[in-house]
Amino acid sequence: MAETTGISWCDRTWSPWFGCTKVSIACDGCYAENLMDLRYGKVTWGPHGERVRSSAAYWRNPRKWDREAAAAGRRFTVFPSLCDPFDNRADPAIRAEWFALMRETPHLVWLLLTKRPQNIVAMCEAAGGLPENAALGATCENQEIANRNVRHLLDAARDLYPVFTFVSAEPLLGPIDFTKIIYGTAGDYLVVRDALKASDIERIGWVITGGETDQGKHRARPTATTWLRQIRDACAAAGVPYHHKQNGEWQGGITAVRSEAGQFALHWPHDPGRWAYFDYAPRMFDRFGIDACATRVGKKASGRLLDGVEHNGFPASPADHPL
Template structure:
């Protein structure tokens, strides 16, 4: 039995729901996969790995989003849904499953479906094969480092050009190195300013053409998942992305710091309250998810994109 996520604890969605369960690791961001850990410790529904299984969820479970849609319509709002235990553009999934999934999305117009994928390069072909992307679906890609950010943004913009999603977004969790959003072509500015993003030439006026930018950026640090221990994310990496988004007028959400924080930010009088289990050469301390929280320089960032459809 799958637990229904009526109110998700993930800061950027209202609900989590998956048309099927199962995936396999394709990038360094997958090393600490929470869904794999969930299968190992609680659900045991499928096996992850090089030949990971895929299991379609039940007919009763598929009726849950219809109830959410009715409630959202009655309240006059749009609620976000994230398929959290699968990849919507997984090429090892039976194509009829995706067509059925898209039919469900179309049947729930008061839900905004956040199709986050590590395989964004498949989006155009798979959406066309499934009868087209529903207008209440957004397409996102995961990018943990500069190389993947460069690649993912290119595919996101290709998907926007051909599929016209509600918006495109970039999830940079876990963030494993500093990333320049200008270099990745995720943001652009007009010439004339001196703003600097990671050593790249900068601009201080947002571009009037929002299609030059991604529509939303999410960042987050890694957390422990079973035997996999979280790798550190330096707060300066988050700050660099936060500042670039602010300068370009792109909504920014910082989900969490992970297990690590800037040691200089810890109050010396309360150090005994922190379980400091490690310290990196650049001054990042391992204090655990509870103590690290999601504040960045004392501020909670909860930016969301404007929805262009609906």
């Protein structure tokens, strides 16, 4: 909501309205809900809460940033962090006004990340079409959600021609193979596509990963290092930019021995989505190895490094090019 942001993959954050409804397990620890509802009390989250339009003064910020980007000779990226652009309960008139604002700010690239990619095409058409400076993204926290959301995202990209497409696998709560996205069935067979190596229009153009952080009473769930490596390596093989935002509250391997409840977690390889929690370092950790266990060390201590490397990939887009 400010001039700068702590989010490593964008330049600014700005939202036309505040409020949303949880639609998947990725929403369990929603930071926007914790910030705007539970801490500030500015909006009621959930299906019965209203979507509150941001102030007129706040709506002037993107035009100011557009002028600053023009003066800087590069395009700024803007992410609506406190709403879902394609929320069913949002006022279509506000969305249309927002899309008009996007068209009036050509030196900004708008990162439209949604957990509802099935709504993209219809809602863009109702708002006068997707602005030329908008990128389309979908959240995918595990393989099941990726199979659904990637298909809707790339179908929308084929119809709307965004600046680029992207996926946010944050919080990453299970393994995802973006090279084997299930698109449907053909008779008795599954239709599987490599979403990283398809044509430019029908492939993922950027992947972001991240571990979960604590939000209010919600305690973060671990992300297995092997899940992150799989996505990183698949992106590298396909030439897709990869950005790892954070490891979250947990870090792979045993880094400390404390008696704090829930300090250690063991990932069971036979059940990719299941973790067992311990108050001490069990001997089984030695058997399963560093890739199968995690220690709760806190977001600051876990940092952003994956195997000692900071990954800051961004897509080739107008945001990377001088004006």
